[in-house]
Amino acid sequence: MPETIDLTILETLDFDDDGFMTDANDWTPAIGKAIAAALELELTERHWDVINFSRAEFAEHGDAPSLRKITKVGGVPTKELYVLFPGGPAKLAAQIAGLPKPTGCI
Amino acid sequence: MKTLLILGAGTGGTMVANKMSQMLDMQEWKIIMVDRDETHYYQPGFLFIPFGIYGPNDVVKPKRSFFPSNVDFIYSDIEMIEPEKNRVKLTKNNQVINYDQLVIATGSHIHPEETEGMLDGGGWQKNIFDFYSLDGTTKLSRFLKFWKGGRLVLNVAEMPIKCPVAPLEFLFLADWWFTERGMRDKVEIVYATPLDGAFTKPRASSVLGDILTQKGINIETNFNIGSVDAGKNKIKSYDEREIDYDLLVTIPTNMGSDVIERSGMGDELNFVPTDKHTLQTQKHENVWVIGDAGNVPASKAGSVAHFMLDVVIENILRAIEGLEPLPEFDGHANCYIESGFEKGILIDFNYDVEPLPGKFPLPGFGPFSLLQESHANHWGKMAFRWIYWNILLKGGEMPFESQMTMAGKWS
Structure with missing residues (x-):
């Protein structure tokens, strides 16, 4: 039986136009699960490694990490990241971790 | 001392x-x-x-x-x-x-070896070129002189890159150049970018995206290149999309x-x-x-x-003097984007304000149109080389403030 996830938790939160939480401080792991569920992703331990790494990077540097940083510093190979977060790993990981859209691109 | x-x-x-x-x-x-x-x-x-x-x-x-x-x-x-x-x-x-x-x-410098198969797959400087080095751009120039046409794919490997508008300028100039040579109908131009649009900032991305469409340039967004298969002339993304090319122009990973x-x-x-x-x-x-x-x-x-x-x-x-530094840099950038047919677009922005339409007041030269094509913007770009060698490098006075101004911009 997959775990039932309460999506109503998301209704009380503010999101920007791209679907990123506007205040990273409001985030909790339960919110992370709900965002992932809304994106039709079921989170494994490996997902949580990436999410926790992204949260820690944001706390230290004020930005969500780029794909390369998750790979090089976080130690998760790029190919695996695309399996975990299909489409856009850096963006999806940031979105689920309640962080702003990664600013790697100027 | x-x-x-x-x-x-x-x-x-x-x-x-x-x-x-x-x-x-x-x-x-x-x-x-x-x-x-x-x-x-x-x-x-x-x-x-x-x-x-x-x-x-x-x-x-x-x-x-x-x-x-x-x-x-x-x-x-x-x-x-x-x-x-x-x-x-x-x-x-x-x-x-x-x-x-x-x-x-x-x-910062380009690192084609960061992409699997780019440098070592057998296609480098045969039908894969960069234009971010003098060697690369010169060899690409020679290749283009004798190219009969086919599919030209321009790919940005990874952000950030030096001068983020240069890939767009390359596309616009390619469209113009192939048109001038009477072979535009023999060339398909594709832009494969890791971004979700033509540019990084929403207003400019929309304007520049429209220009790509008008020029018949196809864009493949969110394309993060994973490898080059030079034997089959394909680039592959991490999410397993493939794009065939006859000529691959790459902006490789930029690193310090x-x-x-x-x-x-x-x-x-x-x-x-x-x-x-x-x-x-x-x-x-x-x-x-x-x-x-x-x-x-x-x-x-x-x-x-x-x-x-x-x-x-x-x-x-x-x-x-033992004083604290002042937080005065605002991320100001000012770019002439060459758009082909002797026209250009000017964008002016900083950390907080994205490129906006309007007029850029430049005493003695301007005003220049912002975020739309004009001939004056092209000549501004061409004049810049003289300004660069003769004034800018020598630390001479330029008619600009370091910080961005909202004067003339429509917000």
């Missing part, structure tokens, strides 16, 4: 040397510059070489021509920066230079200098973590960064280095 040491004599380093030689008391201070290359490259000109608008000789001059006479210059590789010891080791004669203030202006990595001073792309408003390095109070060597979230372009200049100079002078 105290020492101001400048690493890198490109656009940023040369401007700092020229300004500082006027500002510092040269009885008390010595300025030393280090660079491994004797040639100064006008990098914005590389874009024009494939299309025969400039030749290689139009974009090079000896570095020495731009140095003030009271600055010492050493041609050498840099072995190691040791900021804890306030010293830098050079390769040449194992020389060690102790400094009081250090400016890092070592720039190797010496930054060797010295343990860089982030995952060897860019030096730098305060985005003071331009002081995050770890060392007497180490400063100008231009694309740092990790500030502004465009990695010469115009940005120019807007950084006054802030870096003022903050170094303040540091020498």
